[in-house]
Amino acid sequence: MYPSVRPAGLLNDSPSPPVAPVTSGQRVPANVVFLGLTSMFTDVSSEMVASILPVYLVFQLRFTPLEFGLFNGIYLAVAGLMTVAGGVIADRRRRYKEVAEVGYGISAACKVGLLAARNAPLPASGVLFADRVGKGVRSAPRDALISLSSEPERLGTNFGVHRAFDTAGAVAGPIVAFLILRAAPDAYDAVFVVSFLLALIGLCVLVLFVQNKRDSAERHGVATWRGAMRLLSHEPFRTLVAVGTLFGLFTIADAFLYLTLEQKSSFPTAYFPLLYVGTAISYLVLAIPMGNAADRLGRSRVFLVGYVLLLGAYLLLLVPSPSRLDVLVLLALLGAFYACTDGVLVAMASTAIPREKRTSGIAVLTSAAAISGFAASLGFGTMWTWWGPTTTVKAFAVALTCMIAYAAGWLQIRTRRYG
Numbered sequence: 050m051y052p053s054v055r056p057a058g059l060l061n062d063s064p065s066p067p068v069a070p071v072t073s074g075q076r077v078p079a080n081v082v083f084l085g086l087t088s089m090f091t092d093v094s095s096e097m098v099a100s101i102l103p104v105y106l107v108f109q110l111r112f113t114p115l116e117f118g119l120f121n122g123i124y125l126a127v128a129g130l131m132t133v134a135g136g137v138i139a140d141r142r143r144r145y146k147e148v149a150e151v152g153y154g155i156s157a158a159c160k161v162g163l164l165a166a167r168n169a170p171l172p173a174s175g176v177l178f179a180d181r182v183g184k185g186v187r188s189a190p191r192d193a194l195i196s197l198s199s200e201p202e203r204l205g206t207n208f209g210v211h212r213a214f215d216t217a218g219a220v221a222g223p224i225v226a227f228l229i230l231r232a233a234p235d236a237y238d239a240v241f242v243v244s245f246l247l248a249l250i251g252l253c254v255l256v257l258f259v260q261n262k263r264d265s266a267e268r269h270g271v272a273t274w275r276g277a278m279r280l281l282s283h284e285p286f287r288t289l290v291a292v293g294t295l296f297g298l299f300t301i302a303d304a305f306l307y308l309t310l311e312q313k314s315s316f317p318t319a320y321f322p323l324l325y326v327g328t329a330i331s332y333l334v335l336a337i338p339m340g341n342a343a344d345r346l347g348r349s350r351v352f353l354v355g356y357v358l359l360l361g362a363y364l365l366l367l368v369p370s371p372s373r374l375d376v377l378v379l380l381a382l383l384g385a386f387y388a389c390t391d392g393v394l395v396a397m398a399s400t401a402i403p404r405e406k407r408t409s410g411i412a413v414l415t416s417a418a419a420i421s422g423f424a425a426s427l428g429f430g431t432m433w434t435w436w437g438p439t440t441t442v443k444a445f446a447v448a449l450t451c452m453i454a455y456a457a458g459w460l461q462i463r464t465r466r467y468g
Contacts, residue, residue, distance in 0.1 A: 080259055081195055083254055083255070084195055092215050093222040094222065095184075100222060127178050127181035132186075135187060135190055153251060220326055286410065302425065331384020343393050349397065355390035
């Protein structure tokens with residue numbers, strides 16, 4: 050999710066001024082490129098681990114759906130909750146790069162921690178949660194650096210470029226993990242070592258090449274936790290936080306989507322990490338085009354289309370015995386969903402946030418989404434335990450349909466313009 054810096058007034062479907070394609074006269078800023086490389090190497094590292102987690106926890110450590118739902122919910126929520134801390138500190142000190150370095154450094158160190166924890170469930174879980182702390186600390190200041198390095202009319206494109214780098218890492222990570230484990234089954238230590246080395250490369254790119262950016266806007270006080278929470282008193286921003294939170298309640302976590310797909314399609318467990326690759330490739334192909342579309346056609350339109358695509362993925366998941374084509378289409382829809390939504394909501398919301406509190410506001414929005422993601426993951430795991438995956442997916446599909454219809458009207462009625 051990404052910030053924007055356009056003036057207040059954000060969410061009707063009125064298109065933004067046309068944005069020309071990137072040309073030699075409109076190059077992507079160097080900071081965006083280097084931040085993209087940092088994210089790419091870090092994502093290869095993190096996705097190597099993330100892509101094997103569901104199989105490792107469910108099939109080797111024998112987590113029940115409820116236990117996995119609790120773990121996955123906490124895993125997703127920790128990063129979002131820590132985003133507020135990273136955002137407030139970055140806004141207060143105006144040291145976006147330094148705060149991001151701390152976050153990336155924590156994540157790199159945690160790969161060594163996984164080597165020490167080995168197959169002990171509790172220590173390994175603790176290290177994985179610490180890795181999410183690092184992700185939370187770095188996310189908001191990194192996004193603020195991209196925002197401050199970009200011209201307002203180029204935000205969608207520049208964030209799309211950054212996300213393309215990031216998603217290239219998400220494509221490569223599961224492939225690397227798959228190849229390592231195929232060559233040496235159960236060699237999780239080898240996965241963790243390679244993951245650490247790649248995370249270290251990403252950190253070095255950030256330290257050596259990314260330049261800190263200072264917000265030239267006049268400061269109106271020091272950023273605080275209370276000040277960040279007071280942003281919710283502004284109705285346009287509060288509306289977007291509410292929309293993001295409610296949509297999060299009806300968004301099935303990727304791990305559960307893949308586990309359901311694996312169960313219904315008899316997808317070989319050894320190839321499980323490649324499901325992440327399919328989604329990431331779709332995302333990679335569409336990230337920049339959807340960023341451009343959001344700038345040209347209206348961010349709220351692209352955002353809502355993304356959830357319609359997610360609903361299509363849910364419906365495919367209800368097919369009794371999904372074919373290979375069904376699997377490929379589902380992964381393509383999931384990647385398209387992320388291309389349409391991952392960053393667009395924050396891009397809309399940031400124009401309702403005072404410049405001096407931009408990072409804190411992004412953090413509040415991200416934290417609200419993380420809390421709803423925790424609830425959704427725990428709820429899905431609980432409902433799976435009680436009723437099985439098919440009934441649970443049906444319930445989420447019905448809820449998401451209602452939310453799409455409600456949000457289409459609410460965003461226009463409750464706000465003035467969110468491009």
